[in-house]
Amino acid sequence: MPEPLIDELVDIWIRSTALQYTVRGHLAEIGRGESPGIGNNATKVYWSETYQALGDLALEIRGIAPPAGNELLDDEPDWYDFYLASRASSIYAGTDEIQRTIIAERGLGLPDGRLP
Numbered sequence: 001m002p003e004p005l006i007d008e009l010v011d012i013w014i015r016s017t018a019l020q021y022t023v024r025g026h027l028a029e030i031g032r033g034e035s036p037g038i039g040n041n042a043t044k045v046y047w048s049e050t051y052q053a054l055g056d057l058a059l060e061i062r063g064i065a066p067p068a069g070n071e072l073l074d075d076e077p078d079w080y081d082f083y084l085a086s087r088a089s090s091i092y093a094g095t096d097e098i099q100r101t102i103i104a105e106r107g108l109g110l111p112d113g114r115l116p
Contacts, residue, residue: 037107041094044099045099058079058083059079059080
């Protein structure tokens with residue numbers, strides 16, 4: 001396997017391990033009766049970015065180009081479905097942009113950007 005692919009696999013493994021421990025921490029907080037904080041929002045963004053990186057890597061390993069526009073995806077439907085689902089992850093459960101706004105406003109105390 002080419003070295004860049006190994007580096008990408010290691011990166012995904014590190015990200016996944018970090019997510020595993022982070023989510024365990026969030027669950028422990030909830031188990032103690034604490035309210036979820038902005039760390040959950042940051043975790044959602046990190047998770048969707050990791051999922052997309054995994055979708056990219058999956059196609060790269062298979063030697064498949066990402067679909068363009070309304071291209072028919074009959075040749076590798078399972079791999080394309082995984083790739084497309086990874087793209088949707090930045091939208092469902094609150095878009096990454098909304099999550100970042102929540103982090104900025106609630107966590108960092110930055111202005112909300114609304115006009116007076």
